[in-house]
Amino acid sequence: xxxxxxxxxxxxxxxxxxxxxxxxxxxxxxxxxxxxxxxxxxxxxxxxxxxxxxxxxxxxxxxxxxxxxxxxxxxxxxxxxxxxxxxxxxxxxxxxxxxxxxxxxxxxxxxxxxxxxxxxxxxxxxxxxxxxxxxxxxxxxxxxxxxxxxxxxxxxxxxxxxxxxxxxxxxxxxxxxxxxxxxxxxxxxxxxxxxxxxxxxxxxxxxxxxxxxxxxxxxxxxxxxxxxxxxxxxxxxxxxxxxxxxxxxxxxxxxxxxxxxxxxxxxxxxxxxxxxxxxxxxxxxxxxxxxxxxxxxxxxxxxxxxxxxxxxxxxxxxxxxxxxxxxxxxxxxxxxxxxxxxxxxxxxxxxxxxxxxxxxxxxxxxxxx
Ligand SMILES: Cc1ncc(COP(=O)(O)O)c(C=O)c1O
Numbered sequence: 001x002x003x004x005x006x007x008x009x010x011x012x013x014x015x016x017x018x019x020x021x022x023x024x025x026x027x028x029x030x031x032x033x034x035x036x037x038x039x040x041x042x043x044x045x046x047x048x049x050x051x052x053x054x055x056x057x058x059x060x061x062x063x064x065x066x067x068x069x070x071x072x073x074x075x076x077x078x079x080x081x082x083x084x085x086x087x088x089x090x091x092x093x094x095x096x097x098x099x100x101x102x103x104x105x106x107x108x109x110x111x112x113x114x115x116x117x118x119x120x121x122x123x124x125x126x127x128x129x130x131x132x133x134x135x136x137x138x139x140x141x142x143x144x145x146x147x148x149x150x151x152x153x154x155x156x157x158x159x160x161x162x163x164x165x166x167x168x169x170x171x172x173x174x175x176x177x178x179x180x181x182x183x184x185x186x187x188x189x190x191x192x193x194x195x196x197x198x199x200x201x202x203x204x205x206x207x208x209x210x211x212x213x214x215x216x217x218x219x220x221x222x223x224x225x226x227x228x229x230x231x232x233x234x235x236x237x238x239x240x241x242x243x244x245x246x247x248x249x250x251x252x253x254x255x256x257x258x259x260x261x262x263x264x265x266x267x268x269x270x271x272x273x274x275x276x277x278x279x280x281x282x283x284x285x286x287x288x289x290x291x292x293x294x295x296x297x298x299x300x301x302x303x304x305x306x307x308x309x310x311x312x313x314x315x316x317x318x319x320x321x322x323x324x325x326x327x328x329x330x331x332x333x334x335x336x337x338x339x340x341x342x343x344x345x346x347x348x349x350x351x352x353x354x355x356x357x358x359x360x361x362x363x364x365x366x367x368x369x
Contacts, residue, residue, distance in 0.1 A: 001322075002145065002207070002296055005343045008263055009210045010255070017249045022242065029245055033238040035229050037065025037217070041244045044251035045217055056191050061222035064229055065215065067239045069175050069204030072218040073100045074235075075228045076171045076200045077136075081106040085135040088168075090118045092299070092327030092336070094145045097138055097173055108329050109134055115290065117141055117151030120158045133166035141189060143176035143295025146327045146338035150293060156192055163197040170199040175207045176295035178260055179342075181268035183293040190219060198224060205247055207296065208260060213243045267296070267342050270349060274298065274341040277353035285360055289339075296342040299324075302360060307337050310363050317362075319355035 021029055036042070042063055049058045066072045073096070081087060083105035089098050091110035098108055109130070111123045118139055127133050137159065141151035151159070163170050172189045190199040204216035218228060232238075250256060271292060278289055282302060289300040307323035314320060324333025344352060 001343065002340060003211055003343050004207060004209075004263070004296075005266065005345070007345075008266060008342075010250075010259060011210075013255065014210065014246055014250065017253075018242065018246050021245045021249060029242045031241065033241040033244065035233045035238050036063070036225075037239060038241060038244040038248060040252070041065055041215075041248040044248045048251055048256065056187075058219055059222070062219050062225055064218050064225050064232065065239050065244060066202075066204075066218055066232070067216070067236055068206055068211075068214045069173065069202050069216045070096060070100070071232070071235070071239075072200075072202035072204070072216050073097055073171065073173060075218065075231055076169075076202065077101055077104045077106070078231050079224065079227055080136050080169045080171075082135075086130070086132055088118075088123055088134040088137045088139075090139060090144060090147075091330075092146050092324060092333055092338075093138070094140060094173065095326055097140070098329055101136075101138060102329070106136070110328065110330060113144065113147050113149055115149055116155055117144065117149050118155065118159070120155045120162070123159075124162065127166075134168050136169050136171060137163055138171045138173065139189070140173045140176075142174060142186065143179065143292050143297075145176070145295070146297050146322065146324075147299040148290045148292030148295055148297045149299075150186065153186055156186065156189055160189060160193050160197050160199075163193075168197075170197060171202060172199050173202045175202075175204045177203075178208050179263060179267060179296070180294035181264040181271070195221070200224060208256075208263065209247065209250070213240075213247060215239060215243055215247050264294075267294075270341040270344065270346060271298065273346040274339060274349045274353065277350045278339075281353040281357035282360065285357075285364070296340050297338050298341060299336060300339055301336045303335060305335050305360060305363060307334055310337075310359055313362050314356060314359040317355040317359045319352045319359065321356070 046058045077100050081104040085106045086109050087101045087106040088109045090113045112119050190201045193199045201219040205213050287302040290298050311323050322338040324336025325331050
């Protein structure tokens with residue numbers, strides 16, 4: 001799954017903060033809050049961005065707190081995806097993202113991904129072939145789920161040029177950027193667009209703190225945010241108030257930076273270990289995998305394997321992964337697997353790779369006999 005490592009969730013600190021908050025201000029904490037988010041959390045997000053990159057501040061009018069990243073995606077699609085609208089998505093992509101698009105009856109335009117993220121030239125070719133441009137481009141440009149790849153700077157600029165030409169809105173789904181463990185950071189699409197193209201930045205505390213909090217945030221133009229606030233009012237009125245206060249206090253105490261630093265070190269070590277284990281166990285089968293510079297996942301392909309069928313064999317061997325076909329509406333990627341390196345300690349990653357090898361041997365052996 002795509003959960004942080006259990007030991008990477010600062011549960012003790014979060015519980016202490018929650019106890020303090022509920023003791024001190026229980027009445028306010030249990031009341032309705034502003035739809036755009038608790039002021040303390042909004043201020044903490046603005047301050048965090050200011051300290052991370054003073055040249056790219058968040059305008060308070062451009063910010064809404066959401067109930068996780070999923071609500072950010074839902075709000076973006078509610079506003080911009082109507083029946084029959086073409087929506088460009090990476091292939092493979094995050095299934096809950098593409099499912100949200102189709103729930104608003106958008107039509108998916110699946111664009112392949114390579115080591116530099118979405119193949120923008122292929123997007124152009126598909127648009128030409130269809131004679132119709134997308135209304136929305138949904139992308140996870142940084143440490144993509146599921147492939148772990150990152151959209152290069154050149155392609156980011158090309159994608160924005162195209163969005164401007166097509167009058168398209170870009171949804172930048174960005175849960176993993178703060179988990180970069182190697183290489184130089186790239187500017188977000190939102191930053192690069194400089195207001196020329198509407199970019200909706202969807203972010204969440206799920207991967208950097210804890211998914212059960214259900215706290216995320218969206219940045220976009222003040223006009224889009226104002227419409228999102230109206231839409232969110234009719235969805236859930238406000239995001240869970242006590243947990244917004246907990247996250248805000250965690251940030252106010254200055255704990256987020258050191259927490260992120262420790263996650264980056266840990267996840268880097270785990271990625272390297274998983275790649276090493278795969279090289280040892282699956283290299284002999286001609287397997288290949290991506291080399292993410294951050295995030296949670298890598299994407300492995302094993303020639304001749306049917307990953308849907310492999311799944312149950314792997315479970316019998318005591319190892320799990322997500323089969324590639326789960327990340328494509330049109331059911332591609334049968335020889336691919338999404339592997340999460342973030343949530344498993346190093347010794348278990350080595351053991352997992354061994355078990356996966358046994359499962360592959362069983363499947364390929366059966367195929368031969
Ligand atoms: C790319 C992507 N977008 C959005 C989400 C959803 O985030 P949340 O759990 O905060 O709703 C995830 C979680 O797996 C994700 O990987």
